[in-house]
Amino acid sequence: MEFHMTILVGILVTVAVYLLLSRNMVRIILGTAVLSHAVHLLLITMGGAGEGKVPLLRESEGPYADALPQALILTAIVISFATTALLLVLAYRTYEESGSDNMNTIRRIDRE
Amino acid sequence: MNNILVLPMLLPLLTGFVLFFLRPSVKAQKIVSILSLLSLVAVSVRILFKVREDGIIRLDFGGWEPPFGILFVGDSFSALMVLTASAVSTLVIAYSFTSTERRMENMFFYPFAFFLVAGVNGSFLTGDMFNLFVCFEVMLLASYVLITLGGGKVRLAESMKYIAINVVASWFFLVALAFLYGTVGTLNMAHISVRVAEAGQGPLLSAIAVVFLIVFALKAGLFLYFWLPGSYSSPPGPIAALFAALLTKVGVYAMFRTFTLIFYHDEFIIQTIIGTMAVLTIIGGCLGAIAYTDIRQIASYNVIIAVGFMIIGLAVFNEEAFKGSVFYLIHDMVIKALLFLIVGAMVYLTGKTKITEMSGLIRNYPVLGWLLFLTTLGLAGIPPLSGFIGKMYVGLGAVEGGNYFLLFIGFASSLVVLYSMLRIFMNCFWGETIINREDQRLFPARRLIPIALLGVLTVGIGVGAQALEPFVSDAVRVMANPDLYIDAILGEVGS
Numbered sequence: 229m230e231f232h233m234t235i236l237v238g239i240l241v242t243v244a245v246y247l248l249l250s251r252n253m254v255r256i257i258l259g260t261a262v263l264s265h266a267v268h269l270l271l272i273t274m275g276g277a278g279e280g281k282v283p284l285l286r287e288s289e290g291p292y293a294d295a296l297p298q299a300l301i302l303t304a305i306v307i308s309f310a311t312t313a314l315l316l317v318l319a320y321r322t323y324e325e326s327g328s329d330n331m332n333t334i335r336r337i338d339r340e
Numbered sequence: 341m342n343n344i345l346v347l348p349m350l351l352p353l354l355t356g357f358v359l360f361f362l363r364p365s366v367k368a369q370k371i372v373s374i375l376s377l378l379s380l381v382a383v384s385v386r387i388l389f390k391v392r393e394d395g396i397i398r399l400d401f402g403g404w405e406p407p408f409g410i411l412f413v414g415d416s417f418s419a420l421m422v423l424t425a426s427a428v429s430t431l432v433i434a435y436s437f438t439s440t441e442r443r444m445e446n447m448f449f450y451p452f453a454f455f456l457v458a459g460v461n462g463s464f465l466t467g468d469m470f471n472l473f474v475c476f477e478v479m480l481l482a483s484y485v486l487i488t489l490g491g492g493k494v495r496l497a498e499s500m501k502y503i504a505i506n507v508v509a510s511w512f513f514l515v516a517l518a519f520l521y522g523t524v525g526t527l528n529m530a531h532i533s534v535r536v537a538e539a540g541q542g543p544l545l546s547a548i549a550v551v552f553l554i555v556f557a558l559k560a561g562l563f564l565y566f567w568l569p570g571s572y573s574s575p576p577g578p579i580a581a582l583f584a585a586l587l588t589k590v591g592v593y594a595m596f597r598t599f600t601l602i603f604y605h606d607e608f609i610i611q612t613i614i615g616t617m618a619v620l621t622i623i624g625g626c627l628g629a630i631a632y633t634d635i636r637q638i639a640s641y642n643v644i645i646a647v648g649f650m651i652i653g654l655a656v657f658n659e660e661a662f663k664g665s666v667f668y669l670i671h672d673m674v675i676k677a678l679l680f681l682i683v684g685a686m687v688y689l690t691g692k693t694k695i696t697e698m699s700g701l702i703r704n705y706p707v708l709g710w711l712l713f714l715t716t717l718g719l720a721g722i723p724p725l726s727g728f729i730g731k732m733y734v735g736l737g738a739v740e741g742g743n744y745f746l747l748f749i750g751f752a753s754s755l756v757v758l759y760s761m762l763r764i765f766m767n768c769f770w771g772e773t774i775i776n777r778e779d780q781r782l783f784p785a786r787r788l789i790p791i792a793l794l795g796v797l798t799v800g801i802g803v804g805a806q807a808l809e810p811f812v813s814d815a816v817r818v819m820a821n822p823d824l825y826i827d828a829i830l831g832e833v834g835s
Contacts, residue, residue: 248508253500260507267514274522297521300470304514307477311507314484318503321488322496334497 233273240266253319253329257312264308268301275300344390345399345412347383348422348461349475351376356454366445370437373450377430380457384423388811391419396818396828398467406467406829407531413467413829417666417815420808421464421593424670427797428585428677429457435681435790436578439688444490452489453582455482460586464593467829469520469527472594473513476559480506483587486579487571495574502571509558516551523548530829533602533822541605549603553613556598560591562651563617565644569628572643573636577684580636584643585677589669592650596665599654600819615655615746621648622753629760633694635768638760639683642719645753646672652746653734661737662816668730670808671801675718675726678794682712685791686768689781695764700773704780707788709769711795716765718798720758726801 240262247259275297281288283295323329355376362368391397396415400406433453440449459479466472484506488499521527523544524535536545554564561568568588572580599610625644632638650672653665685708690698702709714725721727731754738747801808818824 248504256504260504260511263508263511264514267511267518270515271518271521274518276522296527300517300521303470303474307474307481307510310481311477311484311503311510314481315503315507318484318488318496318499321491322500325491325493325496331500334500 229277230273233269233277237266237270237273240269251331253322253331253334256331257315257319260315261308261312264304264312268304271301271304272297342390342397342399342414344383344387345397345414345465346401348380348387348426348465349412349458351380351383352454352458352461356451356458359451359454360448363446363448366442369445369450373433373454374430374437376454377426377433380426381423381430384419384426387414388416388419388423390414391416392811392814396825398829407526407528410466410468410471411528411829412465413529413825414465415815415818415825415828416811417593417596417818418464420666420670420811420815421589422461424673425457425460425464425586425589428673428794429453429460429582431790431794431797432578432581432585432677432681435581435787438784438787439576439578439684441490447489449486449489452482452485453579455479456486456582456586458482460590463590467529469529469532470517473510473517476513476590476594477510479587479590480510483583486582487575489579490576498570498574501567505558505567509555512551512558513555516548516555519544519548519551528829529597529601530826533826534830536602536605541603545603546606546609549599549606549609550613552598552603553595553609556591556595557617558591560588560595560651561621561644561647562591562595563621563624565621565624565647568644569632569637569640572640572680573634577681577688580639580684581677581680584639584680585673588643588647589673592647592669595651596654596662596819600662601822601825604657604822610657611655611743614651615743618648618651618655619746619749621645621651622749626753626756626760629756633696635683635686635695635764636693638695638764639679642679642757642760643676645757646676646719649731649734649750649753652743652750653737655746656734656737656741656743658737658741659816659820660740661734662819663812664730664733664735664737666730666812666815667733667805667808668727671718671726671730671798674794674798674801675715678711678791678798679715679719681791681794682708682715683764685783685787686712689783690775695767698768698774699771700769701775702769703773704775704777705783707792708783709765711791712761712765712769714795714798716758716761718802719761720754724799724802726798726805728802729805 244259244263247255275294280291280293283292359369391414399412400409459475462475484503524532558564625641628641629638650665650668653661718725718727721731
């Protein structure tokens with residue numbers, strides 16, 4: 229289980245890096261979103277996925293699964309959600325102002 | 341009860357929410373802001389003295405004892421940082437009352453400034469690695485909004501870069517946390533430290549330490565500073581001042597915390613990698629500070645030099661050097677706020693940004709000019725101003741540790757700082773006046789007062805170093821002896 233998930237994390241990071249390195253702003257934002265999914269998977273893998281039972285006293289008798297990674301991932305998801313939303317709005321505003329969604333064009337604005 | 345520990349984060353957070361509802365009345369926003377900020381400073385002072393009386397204090401949220409719950413920890417280091425950050429943000433926000441455009445005030449400028457302060461104070465106080473990440477994000481999200489607020493092509497383009505780099509840095513933070521949790525199975529800083537010490541800092545833990553180093557280096561602008569000058573020089577004065585005074589310092593603080601408390605076993609990482617990064621940072625910062633003619637860029641490169649200098653204290657790794665770095669951190673928060681406010685004011689007054697386009701401002705704005713001169717001396721570390729004491733202790737530490745190369749680079753950078761700042765002072769304030777007395781823009785006293793108070797603060801820290809010394813020594817004692825911190829958190833479990 230963990231072995232497969234690690235490979236999946238690797239694939240997701242590859243895709244995300246490819247997207248991040250492109251010039252199109254929306255692709256970069258999608259890249260950051262995929263990147264955060266990759267790290268969420270990594271967190272759950274590192275916490276020991278698939279081991280133990282439901283950590284509820286009445287439902288099962290130990291050994292319980294570690295519930296902490298879930299809490300961490302929930303927090304991280306909320307944060308990445310907020311960041312992605314903000315980035316999308318920012319990309320839209322930048323497009324409105326500069327008439328381009330290409331990072332190369334936008335970079336040139338700076339230099340002037 | 342130690343409930344007071346949560347106030348430096350809770351107070352700005354709640355104020356921020358209240359301010360959202362006060363949107364129609366800017367005046368009410370300002371009154372609430374200033375009251376909240378003053379009580380924040382009072383609370384910070386109280387915490388500092390409480391730490392002095394009771395030693396390291398902690399607050400376990402929900403009564404969950406460490407290492408199971410999350411907690412806030414107040415030791416002298418974090419209390420000093422919280423106090424300085426609170427005092428500086430009070431003055432910067434007081435300055436922004438008179439300088440912020442109406443449309444920005446209407447678009448929630450103050451609430452986000454408060455969220456930024458909440459994130460900064462939270463990062464200083466937390467005793468849990470994951471909480472540190474969350475507080476970082478609170479601070480960063482607020483900074484994303486502040487840097488984009490008001491729009492404009494250049495700022496939006498700079499913001500895009502700033503946000504993208506920070507998103508990637510946060511991603512690295514999460515990766516480091518995942519590996520750390522997978523390796524030591526805990527996120528409580530004291531507990532991590534115990535477990536790392538037990539297991540020994542092998543290759544795996546050293547690799548994790550380096551990932552943490554990359555994360556904090558990106559946030560602090562240590563070597564990986566390429567994003568910094570652009571994004572710090574595009575927003576208006578007060579926002580740039582908040583960023584320059586607080587954001588990079590949180591990165592520096594986090595680096596000191598992790599490398600003195602947790603990953604202090606590997607000398608190669610601390611002395612060679614961090615030392616090299618500090619040297620390269622200083623050299624890069626110096627080149628930038630001399631090369632540019634835009635005063636905002638020069639100021640931004642000065643931030644980078646200071647980060648490098650503080651990290652020299654970490655690389656030298658003895659008590660004297662730590663002491664110097666703590667003093668320098670306090671000094672740097674004050675002086676960078678002062679510098680960026682003055683630079684912002686100069687850009688506002690002249691409408692120009694290059695040193696070649698300004699001259700003779702001393703006739704128009706004498707007080708501002710002399711304040712810039714004071715800042716110059718403070719940055720260069722001339723006694724009795726605040727920069728001197730920090731540089732002296734870092735120097736003493738470097739001599740004690742035999743790190744003469746670091747010592748040389750650190751002190752040579754002071755000369756470059758002095759040169760780059762004098763260049764601004766002589767080009768912009770001396771020479772022929774370009775603005776007629778009649779045409780000059782007004783610079784009212786209520787704007788000048790916050791800047792002048794920051795100036796007073798920098799003199800005060802320098803002259804009153806004796807009074808600060810016991811607190812700094814206590815902070816350093818904890819840094820040099822991680823067991824003190826661990827015992828205060830874990831008690832019997834730790835020892």
